Amino acid sequence: MKKYRALFRIRFLNALQYRAAAVAGMATQFAWGFMEIFAFAAFYRTNQAAFPMTFPQTVSYIWMQQAFLALFMMWFWENDIADAVVSGGVAYEMVRPLDLYSRWFCQIAANRLARALLRCAPILVVAFLVPEPYRMSLPPNLSQLFLFLLSTALSLGVVVSFSLLMYISLFFMLSPMGVRIIVAVFSDFLAGAIIPLPFFPESLRALVELLPFAAMQNMPLRIYSGHIAGAAAWQGIALQVFWLAALLPAGRLAMRRALKKVIVQGG
């Protein structure tokens, strides 16, 4: 375990040093967050009752999403891993006494956590200070906050294990672009990154809420905003546990198969 902790640590430290990227990222997230909230506000003005989530819930959903973007978004791309597979640098990873799957899991989780921690504070501060009704609210009670934290951790697990499947698929492909674009577009749409899942049409929503994408940001953000609570929240967490338990062994299996027929590209 110690070696994975060490890996986590160095990745974490490494990710903390990109200050300019963090500032740029925060600026984007402020802009995006305000834009999205204003757009929703315009819709809500026509008829408050016509929407599945209350306006304060939607506002909290969007602010938390922007604050912890790095934890949740599938389009975050781990260049080191993709490069290692595509250019053959993976050879060096394989001469280490490490399980490659665990190693990459650590690396991605550490990167996402470090980026999120570096960026979340200013966004949270602003989100709590802007005037009503655009201000973010606290979760309804402490137990809801606890459920949110639990769900966030699981969500990170699902995001990382899902993205690992994507990186493993690169062993069978020459260019990462196709996988990257398709996965980013579909998964972020289906995870509720563009509009929250409750806004989906009823028939589609019933299906989408069972997919692994629903076990990503959808759960923690809706729990935080109070849109799902109590038994429903636990049910959501159960879905996350289910998908994590399915994705981890699937990824390990895929990795084993990939490594068995690995070809180190570029000599």
Add this chain to the structure above:
Amino acid sequence: MITLQHICKTFRVAKRRAGFGQAVKALFSREYELVHALQDVSFHIDDGEMVGYIGPNGAGKSTTIKIMCGILTPDSGECDVDGRTPWRERVAHVHEIGVVFGQRSQLWWDVPIIDSFELLRDIYKVEKRQFQNNLDELTALLDLSEILKTPARSLSHGQRMRCEIAASLLHKPRTLFLDEPTIGLDATAKIAFRQFIKKRNAEHGTTVILTTHDMQDIEALTGRILLIGNGRILLDGSLADLKKHVSESKTLIVEYAGVQPDLDEGMRLSEANEGRMIVTVDPSVLSVSDAIIRLAAQTELLDVSVSGVSSEEMVAALYKEYRI
């Protein structure tokens, strides 16, 4: 101790001819060509040996190294490194080996070298005191003290290669695999590198397996050479053996004052300038000392140097002979 027996490895490579039409055709049906990277490769290397593994590009050198490192799984054949099959017991196996791929980097680009080293320490579970000793030794020998705190991205290629070598030895591996380690290094760095490896081998008994295109690496380092071509081991022997295989002839470079001497049977003139000539001697006809005596009898010799065929010439001749 390393034993390879009947190792075969085939890659499937997609092929198509140039041109748009061919590219479109390849969308629907692809032609594959089987590349036999290794065909029935067998050899044995003892503990503490230094072995040079040579062959032209694409001969299968790197593939063999990668199999011995546990990265690639061969199609058939057995490989035993210190009692383990690398690709079956990869994690246990890689604890005992160090690897340097000259064309890739194992250092973290954006963090100081020492951070990379400490990460390796934790990955290989090297004990703190042991690690410090190893690091001190490597720092002194490879002159790293100035650059340990610099990020890898800010180092020159030569500095980075010194760090790469140190990184591969921090856990004191029994076997060291060097895949084209001197590629792109300047003359001083190459010499320092060779001295270091030699010392390491002598003091720690580290087995060294080296692939290179630089014959001076081979000359300076390895007692034994494996020649591979088209996926087969063609020759296995010492540098002297291989040279003998190619040609036993010696080259005399003679500087003289006076008349140009005539040559006897067994001597052939390769080049002649004013006061200087290059003569090739076939030792099966005429011994080198006899040749010198005969030259000296005819004129006043100022300087004579004797050399065999150079390693570069030898390799070129071998590649030609085996059509690889």
